[in-house]
Amino acid sequence: MKAQLIDGKRISAEIKAEAAEEAAALKAKGITPCLAVVLVGDDSASQVYVNNKKKACEAVGIRSVSHVLSGETTEEALLELIAKLNADKDIHGILVQMPVPKQIDERKVILAIDPKKDVDCFHPVNVGNLHTGGEGFLPCTPAGIIELIKRSGHSIEGKQCVVIGRSNIVGKPVAMLLMQENGTVTICHSKTRNLAEICRGADIIVSAVGKVNTVTADMVKEGAILIDVGMNRNEAGKLCGDVDFENVKEIAGAITPVPGGVGPMTIAMLMKNCNTAAKIQNGLE
Numbered sequence: 001m002k003a004q005l006i007d008g009k010r011i012s013a014e015i016k017a018e019a020a021e022e023a024a025a026l027k028a029k030g031i032t033p034c035l036a037v038v039l040v041g042d043d044s045a046s047q048v049y050v051n052n053k054k055k056a057c058e059a060v061g062i063r064s065v066s067h068v069l070s071g072e073t074t075e076e077a078l079l080e081l082i083a084k085l086n087a088d089k090d091i092h093g094i095l096v097q098m099p100v101p102k103q104i105d106e107r108k109v110i111l112a113i114d115p116k117k118d119v120d121c122f123h124p125v126n127v128g129n130l131h132t133g134g135e136g137f138l139p140c141t142p143a144g145i146i147e148l149i150k151r152s153g154h155s156i157e158g159k160q161c162v163v164i165g166r167s168n169i170v171g172k173p174v175a176m177l178l179m180q181e182n183g184t185v186t187i188c189h190s191k192t193r194n195l196a197e198i199c200r201g202a203d204i205i206v207s208a209v210g211k212v213n214t215v216t217a218d219m220v221k222e223g224a225i226l227i228d229v230g231m232n233r234n235e236a237g238k239l240c241g242d243v244d245f246e247n248v249k250e251i252a253g254a255i256t257p258v259p260g261g262v263g264p265m266t267i268a269m270l271m272k273n274c275n276t277a278a279k280i281q282n283g284l285e
């Protein structure tokens with residue numbers, strides 16, 4: 001293997017250790033950071049993610065409370081719960097696990113969360129702050145990607161960055177963060193005509209599509225950095241990313257594995273955001 005393996009497990013552990021110190025410092029001031037996790041329905045993948053988030057809170061010393069609602073929950077009932085959590089001074093972060101069942105409008109849910117408690121950074125006020133480079137939360141997966149690149153020893157400044165995917169949770173915000181790090185950013189998507197050619201010009205590729213083999217070896221420049229946000233199952237049912245890892249790792253300069261790359265970073269950054277939320281709500285930031 002030619003490429004450096006970017007170890008998301010190790011780097012996320014580093015960040016969680018920093019978050020644990022921060023949480024301890026807050027507790028010394030009489031503030032216990034607390035995350036409320038809301039899960040609607042009994043999707044098994046969502047249950048696993050929510051459990052992982054609770055475990056991370058425990059390890060870091062952040063309190064967590066969970067609300068598990070039936071899949072038949074009405075939008076009104078969910079909005080009511082969010083209003084209650086917004087008003088609760090002991091709760092600093094609110095995370096409603098996505099996706100929500102179809103009778104509930106995801107956008108209304110996001111708008112209902114107090115921006116000061118929006119640790120996902122999904123609320124338009126926080127998205128706006130992200131775009132204007134202001135203070136506040138950074139979205140967990142995109143911020144985790146920037147940390148992965150920097151903490152594995154690479155700089156973004158002046159680099160050609162290609163983001164594949166334009167979702168609100170990954171593609172668009174990670175493009176913005178890469179630009180703020182002084183990268184030159186191209187965003188590609190399903191209607192992009194010459195994806196392979198654009199990728200071949202990239203120093204950094206971030207793939208967030210959700211499709212196996214979106215990035216193959218012929219699309220990668222020698223020495224490029226590959227960040228794989230994909231979470232797919234292959235024919236064998238094995239978890240794999242968007243990048244053809246086995247072949248790309250012989251060409252790339254650095255590459256993230258799936259699992260063990262971007263996924264753990266998302267949760268580590270969530271822990272940081274919970275501390276930030278507690279600080280904001282106590283006038284410390």
Ligand SMILES: Nc1nc(=O)c2c([nH]1)NC[C@@H]1CN(c3ccc(C(=O)N[C@@H](CCC(=O)O)C(=O)O)cc3)C=[N+]21
Nearest residue numbers: 049095096097098099120259260261262263264266267
């Ligand atoms: N409001 C909201 N906020 C989210 O942040 C959010 C969400 N909804 N809905 C679902 C997605 C997905 N997500 C992941 C987090 C960690 C891993 C993770 O740690 N993955 C590990 C292991 C995965 C496994 O083994 O199944 C890895 O990649 O190594 C994956 C996925 C957060 N999400």
